[in-house]
Amino acid sequence: MAVPKKKVSKSRRNNRRAHDAIKPASHMECSSCGELKLPHHVCSSCGVYNGRKVSSTVED
Numbered sequence: 001m002a003v004p005k006k007k008v009s010k011s012r013r014n015n016r017r018a019h020d021a022i023k024p025a026s027h028m029e030c031s032s033c034g035e036l037k038l039p040h041h042v043c044s045s046c047g048v049y050n051g052r053k054v055s056s057t058v059e060d
Contacts, residue, residue, distance in 0.1 A: 025038065026038075027039075030043040030045070030046065031048070031051060032048045032051075033045055033048070042054055042055050
């Protein structure tokens with residue numbers, strides 16, 4: 001079984017975890033209505049994706 005020979009210092013441990021932080025979700029503006037939406041997702045307010053209407057459940 002692998003056992004560490006020396007204690008890992010707080011600095012070395014925290015440097016290793018430097019890239020583990022959760023990044024905030026990016027948002028972009030919908031091309032048809034101007035509302036904020038997630039990239040590569042259907043707009044929740046107007047139902048448009050990639051320039052065409054794909055969702056009919058959203059009421060206009």
